[in-house]
Amino acid sequence: MRRPVRFSSGVVLVAGLLALWEVSARLDWMQTPNWPPLSQVLAALARDILSGELPELAGGTLLRMAAGLAAGGTAGVMVGLLFATLPLTARLFGPTVELIRPIPIPAVVPPLVLFLGLDDAMKVTVVALTAFFPVLTNTMQGIAAVEAETLAMGRTFGIGPLRRALRITLPAALPYILAGLRVSLALALVVAVVAEMIAGEQGLGHYLVMMQFAGRAPEIYAAVVALALLGYALNRGFLALERRAIHWWFALGRQAEG
Amino acid sequence: MAPVSRRLALSLAALPLAAPPLLGQTLTRMRVSVIPVLDVAPLHAAIREGYFAAEGLEIDTSTTTGGATGLPGLVARQFRVTFSNAVSIMLGIREGLDFRFVSGATRGTETPPDIFAVLVKKGSDIRSGKDLEGKRIASNTRNNIVWLRGMAWVEKTGGDWRRVTTVEVPFPQMADALAGGQIDAAIFSEPFVAGALATHGDRLERIGWPISETTPGGTNAQYVAMKEDLDANAELFDRFARALHRGVDWVNARLTDPALLELIAGFSRVPVERLRQVALPAYPKGVTPAELDALLTTMTHFGLGGRYPATASLIHRTAAV
Amino acid sequence: MDFLELDAVTKEYPNRSGPPARVMDQVSLSVRQGEFMAVLGPSGCGKSTLLQMAAGLLPVSDGTVRIAGRRIIAPPPEAVYVFQQYTRSLLPWRNVRDNVGFAIEHRLGRRRAREVAEAQLDQVGLEGFGDHFPWQLSGGMQQRVAIARALAAEPAMLLMDEPFSAVDALTRLDLQALILEIWARRRLTVLLVTHDVDEAITLADRIAVLTRRPARMAEMVEVGLPRPRDAVATREAPQFLALRRRLLDRLLLRHDG
DSSP, X not given: OHHHHHHHHHHHHHHHHHHHHHXXXXXXXXXXXXXXXXXXXXXXXXXXXXXXXXXXXXXXXXXXHHHHHHHHHHHHHHHHHHHHHOHHHHHHHHHHHHHHXXXXXXXXXXXXXXXXXXXXXXXXXXXXXXXXXXXXXXXXXXXHTSOHHHHHHHHHTTOOHHHHXXXXXXXXXXHHHHHHHHHHHHHHHHHHHHHHHHSSSOHHHHHHHHXXXXXXXXHHHHHHHHHHHHHHHHHHHHHHHHXXXXXXXHHHHHHHHO | OHHHHHHHHHHHHHHHHHHHHHTTOOOEEEEEEEOSSGGGHHHHHHHHTTHHHHTTEEEEEEEOSSSTTHHHHHHTTSOSEXXXXXXXXXXXXXXXXXXXXXXXXXXXXXXXXXXEEEEXXXXXXXXSHHHHTTSEXXXXXXXXXXXXXXXXXHHHTTOOGGGSEEEEOOHHHHHHHHHTTSOSEEEEETTXXXXXXXXXXXXXXXXXXXXTTTSTTOEEEEEEEEHHHHHHTHHHHHHHHHHHHHHHHHHHTTTTSHHHHHHHHHHHOOOHHHHTTOOOOBOOSOOOHHHHHHHHHHHHHTTOOOOOOOGGGGBOGGGOO | XXXXXXXXXXXXXXXXXSSOEEEEEEEEEEEETTOEEEEEOOTTSSHHHHHHHHTTSSOOSEEEEEETTEEOSSOOTTEEEEOXXXXXXXXXXXOHXXXXXXXXXXXXXXXXXXXXXXXXXXXXXXXXXXXXXXXXXXXXXXXXXXXXXXXXXXXXXXXXEXXXXXXXXXXXXXXXXXXXXXXXXXXXXXXXXXXXXXXXXHHOSEEEEEOSSSBOEEEEEEOOOOSSOOTTGGGGSHHXXXXXXXXXXXXXXXXXX
């Protein structure tokens, strides 16, 4: 009985904030035309969704995001596996990775533009770079957390190193990898949009800056609302997938809780 | 009506030149860096009217609102042509980058209304550059044409530009920053002048026209390409400029025609009703050594001097009209 | 015939400051084919280390390990190790059937492995539990899954590391009975490490007693209780009680000496 109550009180808060938005804009509390009423924003949103413009742009953004996420995530898992199974590689490449990690992503966009241009290649790379690090870190953590007994079990049955990596290490580390991927997912959408805002004429990011340049506040917020909804839906979808993929992990967690 | 007959005449004149050799040929793709402002109306006109296609060109515009990637992108061969303000172009040339002017884009008009305006909060006691000393004035970027014209206005109206603090504020945020008191004045360019006055008209007022009060008809922005590319593909750029200049004619024939505002609304997404309040620039086809020399004099005066090549050498044949 | 031979096996771990730490010193023992041997020793004396070296899971520092006459440097196909912590050795993302099949699917393929797994589950009293996940079962049942998995590989020898220490006393008796039954039926060779004296006497033919660290062979005890044994009734035999007294004295005395 507690869950539905918490859920509805959260909905009430969101509804309250939205109402506050509408009222504050109608009464011009912020004293700026750049704070349009929610109703105007939703009208702009509905219009540009129905015209097909926003769905097309959002589709492009999501596609670039997904491609970057897949590339960066796969690379993160593979490099993590490599670092964990061959410590020499970790000693060799670890410092390089640690040097690249703290660079703010918007800062790598201009140099990347020089090599990869303004279109998909650059944006997907930027997203992949963003997605790579959380997955790498979590993969390495997950691999470190695999019990020695579990791996020894594989050895005692004469299972080779590759199969052990794929059938023991990887599934055992999967909960960690997915946790990293969920962090990457949230970042990936942000970074895809930022990259689109910086260069090229693609996606929701470009729509956003165009509308900002044109001084069309309702459309700006329509893009923001669309991004918020997309981000929310992506996270929920990912959680649902995660529950299916590692149901055993959640079951063990419930057992551990009592 | 004059515009219609002129357009007809122009397109008829162009037909025999362009059409026969290009029929059935695939188009050469050229990527052009632009900013979504009034200045690039002729380019979009030429695209929409098919002038580029008639020259065998397909123009792929890349809109960079910040302007930060336009010239670097040209150097990096991401673009064949970049639209940029004259000050940024000359500063790049000073740093040794081989930009050459392919075409003019815009100049200020001889008389108000300008495409630039200095705005302050209504009821503010700032009326001149003298009043701005020790105060904060916003420019979208430092060391570009907007800033240069703004500083020239400060000096022209009795102020010492060195004693005025420049703050970088993007155009879309200027009106709010001004109304909110974070800045004391702002140098706007169109269509943001009209936008600010439409939305904050009760709280903001215009106190100056930075171009017509300092340099009537002064240079503003151009299209540039890399010298190396121009040398190797001169014929391609001839076609580019020919089509672009037909777009200039199209625009100049419609300066009071709603068709122009609809064109601008289409690529800039600024609503037509706001564009009706916007002051338009002059749309030249060429670039003259005189306007560049005048610009360099002003730049040097405002701390942007240095070793520049002879301006005539920077103007490619397509802009020498 | 000796199936498993340990010859002067020594294990040392490198030490940052000073000489390497020796945990096992020149231990030699032989397990005959079909024999059930228990290794008994005080806690922390390195019994598990001994077993892991016998299984080829841990390299020896000195000495040799032979199984069926071959020197062991990697896990041999003849011997399978049964772990103390079934929660760590079972794979929580696989159901019981596929956990058992894991031992052989790399050789037989998943389909055939599942058939073998079902048969093995029947043998350990887990028929019908194939679709369950390990974490849905009790500790005793999970250790049965681990045993079924070990048997699925059809080893000649089981190396069992305190396999019943993590379950309650009744379940332990139950599992001991299961092991006795399987050992008798399949004529396996077993080396079982335990710190439970009763368990060692109940199950084993011989008991190797180790000293405290660094572990050395203290003595080899012949159990001599008749077969078949019963996990409960055997414990009441006078011979059992006498041996139990002797071994406990020995292990406890070691503390003082």
